[in-house]
Amino acid sequence: MQPPAQTQAPQDGYAGDEPSYAKAVLNILEDYSEERSRQIDSHRAVLNILDDFDIEKSKVEAANRRLEERTAELGRSNEELERFAYAASHDLQEPLRMITSYTQLLARRYRGRLDSDADEFIDFVVDGATRMSALIRDVLDFSRVGSSPPELTWTACEQVLERALANLRGVVGETGALVTHGPLPTVLADAAQFVQLFQNLIDNGVKFCLETPPRVHIAAQPADDGWTFTFRDNGIGVSGAHHARIFQVFQQLHSRAYPGTGIGLATCKKIVDRHGGHLWVESEPGSGSTFSFTLPDRPTAPVAPPRPAARDTA
Amino acid sequence: MRATPVRVLLVEDNPGDVRLIREALAGSKALMCIDVVSDGEQALAFLRREGTFADAAPPHLVLLDLNLPVLDGREMLAAMAADPALRDIPVVVLTTSAAQNDIRGCYELNANCYLTKPTDLDEFVRVVQLVENLWLSTAKLPEPVSP
Numbered sequence: 001m002q003p004p005a006q007t008q009a010p011q012d013g014y015a016g017d018e019p020s021y022a023k024a025v026l027n028i029l030e031d032y033s034e035e036r037s038r039q040i041d042s043h044r045a046v047l048n049i050l051d052d053f054d055i056e057k058s059k060v061e062a063a064n065r066r067l068e069e070r071t072a073e074l075g076r077s078n079e080e081l082e083r084f085a086y087a088a089s090h091d092l093q094e095p096l097r098m099i100t101s102y103t104q105l106l107a108r109r110y111r112g113r114l115d116s117d118a119d120e121f122i123d124f125v126v127d128g129a130t131r132m133s134a135l136i137r138d139v140l141d142f143s144r145v146g147s148s149p150p151e152l153t154w155t156a157c158e159q160v161l162e163r164a165l166a167n168l169r170g171v172v173g174e175t176g177a178l179v180t181h182g183p184l185p186t187v188l189a190d191a192a193q194f195v196q197l198f199q200n201l202i203d204n205g206v207k208f209c210l211e212t213p214p215r216v217h218i219a220a221q222p223a224d225d226g227w228t229f230t231f232r233d234n235g236i237g238v239s240g241a242h243h244a245r246i247f248q249v250f251q252q253l254h255s256r257a258y259p260g261t262g263i264g265l266a267t268c269k270k271i272v273d274r275h276g277g278h279l280w281v282e283s284e285p286g287s288g289s290t291f292s293f294t295l296p297d298r299p300t301a302p303v304a305p306p307r308p309a310a311r312d313t314a
Numbered sequence: 315m316r317a318t319p320v321r322v323l324l325v326e327d328n329p330g331d332v333r334l335i336r337e338a339l340a341g342s343k344a345l346m347c348i349d350v351v352s353d354g355e356q357a358l359a360f361l362r363r364e365g366t367f368a369d370a371a372p373p374h375l376v377l378l379d380l381n382l383p384v385l386d387g388r389e390m391l392a393a394m395a396a397d398p399a400l401r402d403i404p405v406v407v408l409t410t411s412a413a414q415n416d417i418r419g420c421y422e423l424n425a426n427c428y429l430t431k432p433t434d435l436d437e438f439v440r441v442v443q444l445v446e447n448l449w450l451s452t453a454k455l456p457e458p459v460s461p
Contacts, residue, residue, distance in 0.1 A: 097433050100435065133433050137433070
């Protein structure tokens with residue numbers, strides 16, 4: 001602000017010097033007016049900044065809304081896919097049952113009565129149909145896990161184990177497998193999914209066996225905010241390079257030498273993930289495997305879908 | 315041992331399954347007579363002795379698949395439960411679905427037993443023979459009411 005123009009020292013007021021008085025007032029008014037102008041410019045600049053900020057803010061809000069919509073769309077699309085997988089596998093079972101049943105009937109009733117080529121052909125058909133049946137059943141189990149959120153109830157794991165073993169009666173009987181366990185807790189979990197989880201882990205532990213009888217030992221340890229379950233087997237083991245791969249769908253390490261559809265472990269991972277836990281394996285070829293998973297005391301589905309694990313170099 | 319054959323109404327639209335069930339029941343010692351209809355509407359007409367089924371002999375037991383054309387098994391069960399003349403006829407559901415809401419729904423509609431069709435042939439035969447053993451050879455069933 002410029003100093004006011006020099007004025008003559010007032011002498012008994014300005015009465016005797018009207019032109020300089022008027023000039024002084026005019027100067028003051030001019031200065032004031034310039035100052036006002038500058039203030040208005042400042043204000044305008046601030047308002048412009050605020051406007052820009054508002055514009056940026058709405059851009060960010062719009063982007064956020066699009067992101068939320070996209071996420072909701074993906075969620076819906078995912079659910080649709082899971083429902084489709086469930087419906088498709090369910091509907092595929094019936095015609096498959098016809099193929100399996102009648103080729104088995106053919107095999108039985110006409111074995112030795114047609115030529116040996118026919119016997120062999122029938123065997124291939126029955127084998128193919130049986131494998132397809134197992135695949136469809138496993139896809140059904142896998143998609144069922146995703147089709148609804150886990151129904152959490154107080155679940156006694158010892159009973160879960162009994163149920164799983166009952167379902168595995170055939171496999172356990174055939175292989176002479178020995179399944180043992182330490183004390184198992186009662187936890188908050190989806191009981192049906194836990195049966196599936198235990199069943200798949202035991203089945204996996206039993207079918208890739210090195211020595212007979214296959215053994216699986218199940219234990220549970222309290223962890224920081226929940227439990228850690230371990231399934232230890234004396235099977236063929238898994239090399240470190242493949243530890244991540246085995247939990248992916250259809251990733252089988254041995255094509256026909258050992259039975260399996262390549263979905264069982266992926267289903268286990270899905271169940272554990274949906275309970276907010278983590279599933280992993282410790283294993284070396286030839287020395288069995290220990291599959292472990294955590295279960296938080298308060299199981300929740302993960303808030304954001306877990307980022308896919310980095311692709312294995314295997 | 316019964317003197318007169320036990321009568322079963324098989325409500326099943328898949329001819330492959332009809333044959334399998336007949337094969338599985340063939341070895342039974344019980345004297346048995348199986349009538350087959352392929353949808354729920356025909357099944358109700360059979361039970362009510364309507365139209366072409368005017369001379370039908372009433373069954374002791376209904377063996378019911380849920381997935382049927384025209385009127386599905388669930389709707390047929392509901393119609394039977396609502397009809398005082400049909401309510402007491404024992405129904406064994408033999409179907410592909412293992413879904414809890416199907417199972418619960420059928421029991422709520424007075425189904426006596428719910429069975430899922432096994433995918434394996436031997437298991438399928440075993441289950442059908444279990445049904446025969448329990449429901450047709452062992453359990454006491456109400457004598458069907460003749461008009």
